């Protein structure tokens with residue numbers, strides 16, 4: 001192993017050790033009953049650097065519910081199908097409100113602020129569903145994840161999907177509200193069915209970090225040489241992750257970590273160090289904004305020690 005890879009390994013192991021010991025673990029999401037059962041003691045981290053070296057620590061092989069991290073990949077898919085026309089349906093400004101907020105939707109006539117708040121992600125899923133059966137749309141999303149991660153074993157946790165389907169009152173309200181403005185093309189229950197299942201995809205930190213590599217390398221996964229999106233699109237997806245990826249905690253994440261990132265209420269975060277690395281962390285306990293508490297703390301430590309913040313040292 002070369003020197004930078006050794007150093008990366010050391011830093012990642014240190015961080016995993018520290019995170020295992022910390023008492024401040026946040027609160028696991030309880031509005032999805034199945035997620036409330038996850039042990040907040042878990043912590044995992046995986047980093048793929050530009051040369052393909054993998055450094056990982058803690059529970060980096062344990063699959064968890066990727067939840068809203070899936071929104072990065074559905075946005076990528078929908079941009080592939082609709083190109084920039086997508087932005088007529090969904091904005092790309094930070095919301096400054098909670099991930100499941102409905103207030104802005106009324107002011108903005110059902111057009112969600114960005115593709116990463118729940119309303120925006122539901123609108124994007126609706127676009128992917130158009131012209132397909134829900135099963136086909138979901139198959140397309142899952143195949144895309146498996147292709148990006150280079151791993152055909154990735155599946156959907158049906159118990160998590162069913163759990164959210166039973167209790168997803170807010171998302172049902174958001175979707176109905178958008179439908180009333182004509183923002184959704186498909187039946188609300190079909191769009192939500194796909195959305196709940198995409199959120200219930202289970203992946204490990206290793207798989208997620210692998211899947212995110214194209215975003216760190218101008219749209220191309222260096223492991224396969226395959227171009228997923230062009231460099232301009234990768235840059236723009238990263239920009240939306242930077243400004244909107246952590247809901248109303250996006251400013252704090254930029255301030256502390258300084259990388260484009262997308263969180264999920266399962267406690268996962270995918271972060272991208274452009275030109276340098278793709279990083280996935282998982283710590284199920286959340287902060288008040290619904291973002292992984294220790295995930296953010298770990299990423300802050302990592303970018304500090306490696307000088308990876310895009311804003312400089």
Ligand code: GLU
Nearest residue numbers: 067068099118199264265
């Ligand atoms: N499935 C979750 C919801 O729609 C995703 C939220 C998140 O991960 O932030 O509420």
